[in-house]
Amino acid sequence: MLRFTLNRLAQSIAVVFLVFTITFFMIRLTDGDPFASPKAMPPDVRKVLVERYGLDKPLPVQYFTTMGSYLKGDLLPSMSYQGMWNTKIIKDAFPISLIIGVAALGVALALGLPAGIIAAVKKNTWLDFGPMSLALIGICLPTFVMGPLLIMLFGLKWRLLNVAGWFEKTDWILPAVTMGLIYGAYIARMTRGGMLEVLNQDYIRTARAKGVPGWKVVMGHALRGGLLPVVAFLGPALAGITTGSFIIEKIFNLPGLGQHFVSSVFNRDYSLILALVVLYAAVLVVVNFLTDILIAWLNPKVRLS
């Protein structure tokens, strides 16, 4: 287990480093630069800015100084938000996305797992068709339809929650539910598929032949194997869901991380793009690591190898 952990740690660091390097050079290949604003900038102002951010230095020098700062934990100042540090931008926005993302995942699991399990056990009955039809609708319904729909009901009609913004303690609920319903729909279908496959296995027949009661067969013998596909899906999903969604943030007017992903690219904000992509890679790597541990815990065959 220790070797497994160390191995993965080394791999993770390598991945983040690679992402850092590729991103650093890729963004510089795009047209324009951080200071190519539509309004022509006086050449001397531009020169000052370029010098301040070190963009006049040769590329390898920029690369190594940037890496040096990153290694010290300094993510450099933003090039488009004047006077803002990237660390500060992330510190303000990431927690919001994280709260909403984790809550959304909670909603998704709370809905998707039971629905999927029941649908598999009660295959081809209305307990299967009902939830699975809803799940299909959930998958087909885009966020920008589901979100406003919930806003209309809970915000405008019943006036239970704020329609948008990030002011009150309850403001995470609507965005989390919007995302949770959609992810929940995916999880329900995946759980059903996984469970159906396992419930057809010979060892389930063995369990029944031993006189194990029906619900115990499902929970004690089928669940572990049935959940493996869901767990494998959860890793990448969690990374995506906790680093913010541009659409959700636009619908609910949230100061989350997703907006920065989009705006930093439009602004050619080299340093902010780099900071966000590295953060995303780091989150993905951590979450994948946790997923692997969870899978190893679920599946003894993986554990040994």
Added chain:
Amino acid sequence: MSAVLDVKDLQVSFHTRNGVVRAVDKVSLKVEAGQTVGIVGESGSGKSVTCYSLLGLIPSPPGKIEGGSAMFGGMDLLKLPEKELQKVRGSRISMIFQDPMTSLNPFLKIGTQLVEPLRLHKGMDKAAAWKQGIEALKEVGIPEAATRMDQYPHEFSGGMRQRVMIAMALITRPELLIADEPTTALDVTIQQQVLDLIKDLQKRLGIAVVFITHDLAVVHEVCDVVNVMYAGRLVESAPAAELFAHPRHAYTRALMRSIPALQKKGEPLYTIPGLPPDLSHLPAGCSFRPRQTPDRQLLCLRDQRPPLVEVSPGHWAQACPGCVEGGILS
């Protein structure tokens, strides 16, 4: 001797998109205490379905028990509600299956699976059950039983897994063991060991065994009574010695001819021509007719199912004039 299990006119069918599959058609069989009763037949003849339906293990739908009775300990298993059947399964009647590689749960420790019947049916606490589990593994000849309890199925070979299955089936000391082709999926050398183990335990514990196989050589070795199944029906049933000495039905004789060990050296291996019939579109008369030689075919019943008659004391065969050798007496 009293019958441990008495199955009468069991009828099972599967209602599928392609029609009704009559998997088991009026099968009757009796298992006396301490006896080993064999069910033989080609793959697809309804051997497994016969046994699974006794324990409520056929998937339903599409499976449906259409009729018959199966008396066990004063109860009709076919009429028992699922809750009551659960108390019988794994406690008074146990099963082992064909493929030991897939029949154990890959996610659970051997020990956990092994002692589950004790925990369920005998209400034993974990420690006591675990201890008895170790004994059970020793009993089936698994070395280092205590360590093996903590391992997972993939750390066991096929033969060892089948030993675990046997230990698990017998751990509650059931009255009846149903073994569904327990050696078919194993290597030949391992087959013999597992057969010997079943025979030995059967003798020591005095349990009755229903032994399903498609291999007459295995039947010859372990069974007291043999039931030959073809296309969902019994075509012949007799004490083993009698059956091997005087096989009466053409299908039984064909099966015997296809045992390699009973053939003269150098002769090409005999295989029964043709295939078993489609169980959803059975021919009206004798179901073996399409595979008979042309002159025999002429004699086979075409309009009605040949009835099972007692051709000599204790020896039953399907009374089809084309298939029964030596005529039908009585």
